[in-house]
Amino acid sequence: MAILAVQGMSKSFGALKVTDDVSFELAPGEAMGIIGPNGAGKSTLFNLISGNLRPDSGRVVLDGRDVTYESAMQRCSSGIGRSFQIPQPFDHLSVYENLLVAARFGGSVSAAEAPGFCMDILERAGLAHLATHKAGALPLLNRKRLELARALATRPRVIMLDEIAGGLTDAECGELISTIRAIHAQGTAILWIEHVLHALNAVVSRLMVLNFGRMLMVGKPDEVMAAPAVREIYLGIEA
Amino acid sequence: MKNALGLLSLLVIVAALAVVPLFGLRALVQDLFMVLCLLVLALNWNMLAGFAGLVSVGQQLFVGVGAYVMFAAAILWGLDPLTGGLIGGLVAMVLSVPVAFFVFRLNGAYFAIGTWAVADIARLSFSQWQALGGGTGTALPRGAARDMPGVQLLREVLGVSPAAAVDMLTYWLALGLVVAMLVASWIFLRSRMGLGLQAVRDNPVAARSVGVDPVRLKALVFLLTAFATGLCGALIFIQTGRISPDAAFSVIDWTAFVIFIVVIGGIGTLPGPIIGVLVFYGLQRLLSDYGTVYLIVLGVIGIVVMLFARRGLWGGFTQWTGVNLLPLEHAPPKRPDTGIRRNTRSVHGE
Incomplete structure (x- = not known):
């Protein structure tokens, strides 16, 4: 069974849909990366999962238990840990x-x-x-x-990391990667938003691409990065 | 070592204060009584504003309620004022529950104004209580204070007049309240809950995300400070012997002066209010003959400290010298060799 399941999650700020029907599952001990252009709704998705924001619709299920109506501190005690982008x-x-x-x-x-x-x-x-x-x-x-x-x-069972590798030197980035690998090796599931792709690819086994709040694609990192749609929106390369 | 020295000096100061009534003039005892009571109020307001981030401008609510309930107990129910004061503190605490229900919906400046409004509603309501003199107030019955437990004993042992014995007793109770507040604050702030409280003050969003419940902690502090503030209010008016709505619910006396004391001394530190109350008392003695000028000078000093020494006199002093009495920090454990590190790593395996 998945340690974390997000089902049909949506959130709007006024007329702007920042999260649009996002669903995915994270297996126990799995590491998944989340990428997407600025404003794609990556951090908002984290806020919805951690309980800092209330979704308009959709559910968050932690280890088989529906935590959608639990507060941020209850979810933290249940095992969702997070870092803040700022x-x-x-x-x-x-x-x-x-x-x-x-x-x-x-x-x-x-x-x-x-x-x-x-x-x-x-x-x-x-x-x-x-x-x-x-x-x-x-x-x-x-x-x-x-x-x-x-x-x-x-002591999270799922840890959500929001852009922690930006601005590091190569040596520092290497240290960070080994730290996160060690966390992963201890069986903690990881959700990681990151623009530094080589750091991400050194740890995660799956990548999710968000664009305009929608899930564009989920899959193995090399498959995702090779997909024409991803190259177009994320790298700005015409397919 | 530094801590032991600091603790020892505090004990010496408390002991010196405790023997003042045995030698001192009654005027000095009465002055110091008010200083000690203001210090109790300041320690409470510091807990609220300095540690829980609750900038209340309505603590006179609990002073007034504690005092009025004590008067009601003495005049209407025939209880002695000390028992009445205890009931006053408890009633203030019970009242803080519905008050919190309203004002906790507000934040920052709105919270401050909300507490002030509630306190003023209470002032107007209590001025309708005709049995306790309505808007003009009333006095404690002659002899009520003298019937307090302990007064008779003091008269016999020390051979003083009844009025002097009442002054002594209330003075020692105020001193006891100060010590109790300091000890309780220190223990609370060093505890798990105190640490969580300071995290909430610094960043409520992040505090929630590491499992701290901000509302529960703030409500607890609001409740407990309401009790201590109510108790102190009752004690002040036992000594004064007279009450009126304007005096008991005075925003100037029980909140504005108290804010001045805490801000001058150093908000968010335990010794801060002690320093602040000494400065306040000194200024009061120095300037009391000049009337309004006194309030203007207080205001100017308050503004200067806020602009140039944001952490107050004590905060500036600790920054300057590194000396810190009653420190609240949790020191990290010492790690001389790396062997220990490996042993503790097993904690993660759970």
């Missing part, structure tokens, strides 16, 4: 405390286990040396790392 750190808390909140609430980690648990994630995300720094003072790159680390601290 980082949303808790500015006045330290980097370590940012993770501690996530671990103690969404992750239900005990008080005794939480410190070691959080430091371990910080080390993997390359933030351990900044643990005591205030999150509000971090530069953009480390804010993105914190987004990933904080989402991991909620």
